[in-house]
Amino acid sequence: MTTSLPAAVGRLIDEFSRLPGIGPKTASRLAFYLLRMPPAQARALSEALRGITEGIVHCARCHNLAESSPCPVCADPGRDAGLVCVVEEPLDVQALERTHEYRGLYHVLHGAISPVDRIGPADLRIGELVSRVRVEPIRELILATNPSLEGDATAMYVERAVRAVNTDLRITRLARGLPMGGDIEYADEQTLARAMKGRSERG
Amino acid sequence: MSRVHLQRSEAVVLRRHDYGEADRILTLFTRERGKLHAIAKGVRRIASRKSGHLELFTRCRLLLARGRNLEVVTQAETVDAYGPLREDLVRTAYAYHLAELTDRLTADENPSPGVFDLLTAMLGALTVAEEPSLVARYFEVRLLGLAGYRPQLFHCALCQQLLAEEGNAFSPSGGGALCPDCAGRPGDALHLDGTAFRVLRFLQTRDWSDAGALRLSPATRGALERLTGAYIEQILERDLSSMGFLRSLRSAAASLGLAAAPDTAPADRPVAAEPA
Numbered sequence: 001m002t003t004s005l006p007a008a009v010g011r012l013i014d015e016f017s018r019l020p021g022i023g024p025k026t027a028s029r030l031a032f033y034l035l036r037m038p039p040a041q042a043r044a045l046s047e048a049l050r051g052i053t054e055g056i057v058h059c060a061r062c063h064n065l066a067e068s069s070p071c072p073v074c075a076d077p078g079r080d081a082g083l084v085c086v087v088e089e090p091l092d093v094q095a096l097e098r099t100h101e102y103r104g105l106y107h108v109l110h111g112a113i114s115p116v117d118r119i120g121p122a123d124l125r126i127g128e129l130v131s132r133v134r135v136e137p138i139r140e141l142i143l144a145t146n147p148s149l150e151g152d153a154t155a156m157y158v159e160r161a162v163r164a165v166n167t168d169l170r171i172t173r174l175a176r177g178l179p180m181g182g183d184i185e186y187a188d189e190q191t192l193a194r195a196m197k198g199r200s201e202r203g
Numbered sequence: 204m205s206r207v208h209l210q211r212s213e214a215v216v217l218r219r220h221d222y223g224e225a226d227r228i229l230t231l232f233t234r235e236r237g238k239l240h241a242i243a244k245g246v247r248r249i250a251s252r253k254s255g256h257l258e259l260f261t262r263c264r265l266l267l268a269r270g271r272n273l274e275v276v277t278q279a280e281t282v283d284a285y286g287p288l289r290e291d292l293v294r295t296a297y298a299y300h301l302a303e304l305t306d307r308l309t310a311d312e313n314p315s316p317g318v319f320d321l322l323t324a325m326l327g328a329l330t331v332a333e334e335p336s337l338v339a340r341y342f343e344v345r346l347l348g349l350a351g352y353r354p355q356l357f358h359c360a361l362c363q364q365l366l367a368e369e370g371n372a373f374s375p376s377g378g379g380a381l382c383p384d385c386a387g388r389p390g391d392a393l394h395l396d397g398t399a400f401r402v403l404r405f406l407q408t409r410d411w412s413d414a415g416a417l418r419l420s421p422a423t424r425g426a427l428e429r430l431t432g433a434y435i436e437q438i439l440e441r442d443l444s445s446m447g448f449l450r451s452l453r454s455a456a457a458s459l460g461l462a463a464a465p466d467t468a469p470a471d472r473p474v475a476a477e478p479a
Contacts, residue, residue: 021222115296115299115448116218117220117444121452148259149258149259149260152289153292156295161455179249188281190284
């Protein structure tokens with residue numbers, strides 16, 4: 001369909017249309033937008049693209065995306081190595097880092113158990129976590145997978161796997177309750193029940 | 204004001220996948236209209252008013268608006284979240300199994316209140332059942348019947364002769380049990396243990412209030428799972444990912460040295476199944 005266009009533009013359109021949520025029309029629009037961009041900006045985009053294929057590694061310890069292994073968090077001596085927070089995705093690490101509340105280390109599973117999508121425990125970095133529990137001086141494991149069925153199933157599986165090698169380790173799950181700006185009237189029963197169970201003392 | 208067509212529906216969320224920035228596309232099984240697909244906007248935001256009501260396997264009351272391609276969920280309210288399903292990995296795995304079977308064995312927009320009632324009853328049963336696998340087998344046998352794939356268990360699937368309780372075989376491609384004379388005819392005939400056969404007949408003809416009281420030995424549970432599993436895979440022409448997950452839970456439990464589902468059930472309680 002792109003025969004009247006230079007081959008390079010056609011290739012760009014084809015590559016864009018591989019991305020999730022982008023059809024052929026959107027792909028063409030993006031390609032033409034780039035063509036009209038100042039060349040310096042387009043080059044910056046291509047540099048950024050090259051950067052993710054060449055400069056990115058998985059940290060051998062926490063499996064987060066990083067430019068070096070160990071990643072800056074794992075390499076930081078000021079971090080508490082006795083605390084490990086288990087998350088589904090690298091973006092979750094970023095979200096937790098923004099709170100400035102947490103000073104421990106992480107473990108990124110790269111997904112959650114989801115049988116319908118054929119993602120099983122073996123597809124996640126659970127074995128790697130069990131190995132860390134075996135060799136590292138971990139006091140507490142914080143399960144910070146998403147508060148969804150998939151996240152809960154993953155947390156339960158991780159708990160079982162870790163318990164099998166260490167029965168004394170403290171394992172905690174992120175509290176579940178009402179979100180900022182939320183509305184009790186619209187809260188679902190699961191959330192409200194847990195918020196009630198986990199209520200905290202005032203003053 | 205433009206005419207917006209809103210429809211009230213009661214539904215179970217069978218599956219969902221993320222779409223766009225914060226939306227999800229849901230596969231719903233509704234009581235009124237059967238299986239349909241709907242988009243729930245903004246539900247991945249943590250303060251979404253709908254998200255908690257649209258978790259997997261939740262039974263909910265919905266207000267659906269007709270969109271251009273997909274229905275749009277405009278309101279959602281939980282009827283039953285089946286909470287205990289979410290706190291036990293094995294029960295969660297079985298809930299996936301029920302949802303996957305419902306999704307695979309039904310067509311879009313084909314109203315089937317019977318399937319909805321079976322699904323909600325069995326999700327409820329899974330929250331309390333001592334033996335989740337029995338819930339799964341009952342669900343399979345009944346759903347197959349409702350979907351038009353009722354396995355033949357009283358007459359030979361090939362020669363129609365009335366079957367005795369012992370000595371039969373089971374052929375997924377033949378569509379049910381075979382008498383000893385026909386057992387050798389299809390290439391896929393499986394051994395049909397007498398106890399497993401009686402249990403299958405019982406599940407096919409009795410209500411859950413009776414079927415749920417059965418206590419089966421691990422051997423019979425295994426035999427039943429192999430029989431219904433082979434039959435379902437024959438119909439779907441592919442394996443079920445939820446069965447793979449259940450198997451991986453069992454093998455992981457074995458390799459971690461954990462006790463899997465408690466296998467303390469005594470020997471099978473005898474069952475008497477009458478031809479329907």
